[in-house]
Amino acid sequence: MSALGERGPIVVVGAGPAGALMALYLARQGCDVTVYEARADIRRFDIPAGRSINLALATRGIVPLVDVGVIDQVDAITIPMRGRMIHAEDSTKPLLQPYGTHPHEVIHSVSRRDLNAILLDAAEATGRVKIEFESSVRAIDLEADTLVIDGPGNTVRALPFGTVFGADGAGSDLRRAIVAANGGMAEVSRLDHGYKELQIPPAGGGFRLDPHALHIWPRREFMLIALANPEGDFTATFFAPNTGHTSFASLSNPEAVSVFFKQEFPDFVAMVPDLVEQFFENPAGRLATMRCRGWSVHDKAVLLGDAAHAIVPFHGQGMNLAMESARALDRHLRAHPNDIAAAFAAFEAERKPNADAIADMALDNYVEMRAGVVDPGYVIRRELALELQRRHPERLSPRYNMVMFSTMPYAEAAARAARQAEILVELTAGRASPAGVDMDRAAQLVAELDPLPGLDPLARHEALSV
């Protein structure tokens, strides 16, 4: 049994959102921490074009930011989004589908780099965190307790460690070593769809679309989405199959891209004059779900963030999940101050079922975004769910809202959503609108649901400018 720092140096590998936040949490527990980050300092260099420029921040990510005291700085750089703005094929006017009925039910567009920079600054400001950039952990020896680090100028160092926090992302090298040492397993399921980011430039200093909505162009097999940036531009992401009739493989030359976008997204083409150039300049990204069992080795090493649980981006939850996990790990370490190994085991026992639940819900949400939002049955059930939430806020909340605007365990949100779906299907059967639904029967069915848990006291949504 050992306490933090007792075994030797505390190391965090990776300075993304999970690693930077974990280093900050560890410093707040009084630990001195060294962070090794393979890339250059993002506060000094631009992220290459086409690499997920902005993200949706929601309650599970907001709570840790409140916890570590950086929410006001984050507030200043976010753009609230009240709902999905649907750009349907057959409509010239986009339609807003609000996310919820409560004022706090908004998500926030935030620059990945600026949010990460706030966390890095806050970690360094503790005086306990040293971050070494351009320092890639090449190997970990979990018997000799050493790390091999490739540093700037082709330097290679072997350094001793006491405890390592592996936050080195979805392609984690540490994960390979950790699961090999503990007999666990990591399973990657690649999605046969990929993505490409495209920028919508500002219009004479203003936004070309409503910035307070997440824009979706749902086209069933593929889709386009766009989130606003404070500079007046939007980052759009095109998601499509990798191969097949309409796919990244078929969009292989400028003419095919130009014809396809003009036909499917004419309003988008009108806003992006250099669409074809961007399409061929920006890299195509691949998407996968990574489920892992065996996140730690005794009191020596633990995985967190995408290194432990990587999900597809369709629920906008990967980073929110990663930050919620960092907070959970901090809590378990505080609960087991003299037994790090027990803290790591309790952390995985709590978070693994929840990571698996959101992995499944994120996959489901792709179908909902590209096809469901324009499916009449879905639209009726969603409207009824919001109406029932308005009438019975203590018992019913739509699945999207439980995931995005609450801190209830993801697995509980999934189980509640399955029960709610049965109720919504029964109440809307054979109906073209929620207008004629038997609200007495609805009240009876909703009364059978368990009361919803309260929000985390740190979920001060009102702190963010809505």
Ligand SMILES: Cc1cc2nc3c(=O)[nH]c(=O)nc-3n(C[C@H](O)[C@H](O)[C@H](O)COP(=O)(O)OP(=O)(O)OC[C@H]3O[C@@H](n4cnc5c(N)ncnc54)[C@H](O)[C@@H]3O)c2cc1C
């Ligand atoms: C297209 C797209 C859109 C997304 N949208 C959202 C969204 O809207 N909302 C949301 O919550 N999530 C979103 N995500 C998910 C989110 O990006 C990730 O879940 C999040 O970045 C995970 O944070 P992390 O710190 O665990 O990993 P990462 O952000 O991947 O950080 C890992 C860090 O480790 C470093 N590293 C890797 N290997 C080594 C090594 N050997 N040595 C040293 N350093 C190393 C890397 O350079 C990197 O800086 C999206 C993802 C994609 C792909």
